[in-house]
Amino acid sequence: MSAANFVQLLLSGLAMGAIYALTATGLFIAHLATTRLNFGQGDFLMFAAYLSMALLLAGVPVALVMAVVIVVLALMGWGLERFAIRPLDRMRALVGGQYSWILTTMGVALIVQNVVTLVWGKSSQYSPPLFSANRQNVVQVFGAGVFVEELLVIVVALVAILLFYALLFRTRQGRAIYAVAFSPETAALLGVNVRRTVVLVFVLASVLAALSGVLVGPIVTVHPFMGLVFTVKAFAVASLGGFANPLGILIGAILFGVVESFSNYINSAFGDLYPLLLVLALLVIKPSGLFGEAKTDVR
Amino acid sequence: MAIKHGSALALLAGFALSIGSASAENVKIGVVQGLSGPPAITDFGESYLQGIKLAVKDYEAKGGKHKIELVVYDDEANPQKAVSLVQRLMQNDNVPVIIGTVSSGNVLAFAPIMQKAGVPLVAGPSIATNITAQFIKESPSYIFRCSMVEKFQIESMLDWGTKTFKKIGLVHSTTGYAVFAAKEIQEGLKARNVQLVAVESAAPNVSDLTPQLLKMKEAGAELVLNFHESFELIYRPMAKLDYRPIIAGNWGLSSLKVLQIVGQKEIEGTVMGQALDMALDSSKAFVSRMEKEYGKAFRWPVIAALGYDAGQVVLKAADTAKTLDPKGMRDALEAVDGIQAISATPAKPFGPQDHECLDREHVFLGVWKDGQVVRLKY
Numbered sequence: 001m002s003a004a005n006f007v008q009l010l011l012s013g014l015a016m017g018a019i020y021a022l023t024a025t026g027l028f029i030a031h032l033a034t035t036r037l038n039f040g041q042g043d044f045l046m047f048a049a050y051l052s053m054a055l056l057l058a059g060v061p062v063a064l065v066m067a068v069v070i071v072v073l074a075l076m077g078w079g080l081e082r083f084a085i086r087p088l089d090r091m092r093a094l095v096g097g098q099y100s101w102i103l104t105t106m107g108v109a110l111i112v113q114n115v116v117t118l119v120w121g122k123s124s125q126y127s128p129p130l131f132s133a134n135r136q137n138v139v140q141v142f143g144a145g146v147f148v149e150e151l152l153v154i155v156v157a158l159v160a161i162l163l164f165y166a167l168l169f170r171t172r173q174g175r176a177i178y179a180v181a182f183s184p185e186t187a188a189l190l191g192v193n194v195r196r197t198v199v200l201v202f203v204l205a206s207v208l209a210a211l212s213g214v215l216v217g218p219i220v221t222v223h224p225f226m227g228l229v230f231t232v233k234a235f236a237v238a239s240l241g242g243f244a245n246p247l248g249i250l251i252g253a254i255l256f257g258v259v260e261s262f263s264n265y266i267n268s269a270f271g272d273l274y275p276l277l278l279v280l281a282l283l284v285i286k287p288s289g290l291f292g293e294a295k296t297d298v299r
Numbered sequence: 300m301a302i303k304h305g306s307a308l309a310l311l312a313g314f315a316l317s318i319g320s321a322s323a324e325n326v327k328i329g330v331v332q333g334l335s336g337p338p339a340i341t342d343f344g345e346s347y348l349q350g351i352k353l354a355v356k357d358y359e360a361k362g363g364k365h366k367i368e369l370v371v372y373d374d375e376a377n378p379q380k381a382v383s384l385v386q387r388l389m390q391n392d393n394v395p396v397i398i399g400t401v402s403s404g405n406v407l408a409f410a411p412i413m414q415k416a417g418v419p420l421v422a423g424p425s426i427a428t429n430i431t432a433q434f435i436k437e438s439p440s441y442i443f444r445c446s447m448v449e450k451f452q453i454e455s456m457l458d459w460g461t462k463t464f465k466k467i468g469l470v471h472s473t474t475g476y477a478v479f480a481a482k483e484i485q486e487g488l489k490a491r492n493v494q495l496v497a498v499e500s501a502a503p504n505v506s507d508l509t510p511q512l513l514k515m516k517e518a519g520a521e522l523v524l525n526f527h528e529s530f531e532l533i534y535r536p537m538a539k540l541d542y543r544p545i546i547a548g549n550w551g552l553s554s555l556k557v558l559q560i561v562g563q564k565e566i567e568g569t570v571m572g573q574a575l576d577m578a579l580d581s582s583k584a585f586v587s588r589m590e591k592e593y594g595k596a597f598r599w600p601v602i603a604a605l606g607y608d609a610g611q612v613v614l615k616a617a618d619t620a621k622t623l624d625p626k627g628m629r630d631a632l633e634a635v636d637g638i639q640a641i642s643a644t645p646a647k648p649f650g651p652q653d654h655e656c657l658d659r660e661h662v663f664l665g666v667w668k669d670g671q672v673v674r675l676k677y
Contacts, residue, residue, distance in 0.1 A: 005513055005517070008509065008539075009509070009510060009513070012507060012509045012510070016507065117335075121596075122338055122341040122342075122345075123338050123341065123556050123598070124338040124529065124531065124560060126531070126560040126561075135562060135565075136538040138538050138539045138541075145538070145539035145541055147539055219506075220506035220507065221506065221529060221532065221535075223338045225337065226504075229504050229506070261507075261509070261510060262510075264501065264505075264510035264511065265510035265511075265513060268499040268501055268510060268511050269500045271501065271502070271510065
């Protein structure tokens with residue numbers, strides 16, 4: 001393989017890895033604070049991609065598109081917590097009641113899929129590029145051609161995740177999330193508004209889905225059932241981070257994307273299998289996830 | 300007296316008609332199609348169904364003999380569901396004939412059940428080669444088809460491909476359909492003493508084919524045969540790889556939806572199996588009628604045309620059947636004649652040893668040129 005082709009595959013893998021990182025971080029933050037997660041995270045991403053596509057096609061400027069999609073998805077995150085998760089708290093004591101949220105979040109995902117099908121149809125669609133005049137805007141990086149949108153995905157996803165980590169570890173609100181994760185009762189005694197914090201994490205998770213959706217739309221084909229693949233892969237990546245270590249999730253996502261790209265090159269018939277096997281192997285060796293001991297779960 | 304003679308003649312004519320074919324009745328036609336699930340399946344299923352519905356509308360507008368009721372079910376591209384829906388159509392809805400469905404795997408799952416039950420099937424738009432072939436020796440076979448036949452489009456493509464290009468590559472998905480198509484391609488090339496320079500596959504739900512196309516580029520493939528159901532994926536990495544081979548593949552590449560996603564410039568020169576000649580006035584008139592009827596929901600001329608022709612064939616069989624039971628419909632289907640098909644289907648599509656609307660000589664190659672699929676000359 002030539003060096004240019006190596007870079008080509010690496011960048012393709014990095015772009016998809018960045019999307020997995022954003023999606024998995026959404027799963028991680030919700031799980032951290034509430035031990036629940038949104039099984040429709042990928043479908044929220046899909047909805048964001050459709051909304052962004054519709055607005056871009058209507059001629060709305062990119063910045064405004066981004067803002068609208070983030071606001072709409074934030075509202076969806078709030079709605080998810082309010083109507084699909086919080087009412088189930090009362091059932092926690094019942095047998096199996098503590099897992100009802102799996103069904104309700106999946107139910108919301110199905111509703112989202114059906115709404116998208118009703119509004120935009122069942123066919124695949126192509127979302128216009130965010131910053132390019134046409135779909136052929138390629139730049140050369142070390143001899144490899146890369147779409148501007150792919151580079152953008154890598155840069156924006158990394159910046160978004162770094163900002164997200166800054167929020168989590170450097171702000172009062174971030175510490176409140178960790179306090180709620182440690183013990184909601186103790187956090188409440190310390191003056192943390194637990195309910196507001198729980199709502200916040202679902203809103204944050206949805207905002208990450210919004211970002212992923214806007215970014216991923218122009219580099220893949222958009223269709224109403226694309227979400228599940230992203231949920232499954234993000235789930236695998238979040239498992240790599242042990243659902244507890246954000247650094248593990250970031251590195252795991254990039255590793256997953258890059259391995260996926262190279263394994264499709266080496267043996268395309270089972271290209272999608274190898275990254276999942278890698279996750280399995282790593283979890284067998286280190287069940288706590290990558291860097292599990294270096295940064296212990298606060299819970 | 301003259302009036303009496305006239306009445307007697309009319310009575311005789313009526314009697315002759317009544318022993319020749321069944322009298323006017325309500326006729327239920329069962330339809331199973333993939334109307335939800337993977338986008339490519341839905342595009343096929345909805346387009347074919349649009350054609351069937353238009354055929355029924357035209358039949359009724361011309362004062363058709365029977366009152367037609369379409370009983371339509373969605374098999375969601377799921378074989379188990381398809382089997383249970385076919386059983387429901389046969390046992391609960393008591394339909395004398397069924398049309399469907401998109402997935403060849405689904406058809407191959409329920410066709411033996413229908414053959415055993417003695418209920419005729421007009422398969423479509425499924426294209427696996429062996430759908431009718433495996434039953435044609437039965438006496439009688441209840442399995443018919445109005446659709447493309449995989450082997451015919453592959454043979455046409457290989458005839459042209461091996462004459463025109465030195466290096467041919469293949470990208471296919473890992474679905475049962477595509478793996479079978481890949482096998483037929485490799486056998487066809489072997490018979491022509493040609494070897495593929497690269498064979499790559501991908502899961503049906505992948506979102507990127509950069510690694511696969513990179514392999515094609517490295518192998519120097521001038522023609523890439525595309526048998527992945529996400530027809531548009533192969534085009535995406537071309538610009539960044541600075542590699543633009545000719546793409547040829549499944550008749551799905553003629554979808555207006557693929558044109559819309561890929562773009563006119565990028566799809567120019569793409570070749571596919573075809574059965575609708577857009578140069579003909581009848582094809583143009585059909586497309587403009589479909590556009591008027593379905594607006595933006597119309598997206599696939601050739602599939603809709605085959606759906607329309609399947610509808611025409613079944614309705615003509617209902618008109619000419621001696622009895623409107625499954626056996627009567629089967630016999631009538633085999634004898635149907637005088638079809639004015641939109642697609643390349645001949646006026647008499649079927650015979651005792653031929654249950655395909657399209658034979659080898661009716662399938663040709665189409666090519667995208669200036670935003671339209673036209674007949675490829677080679």
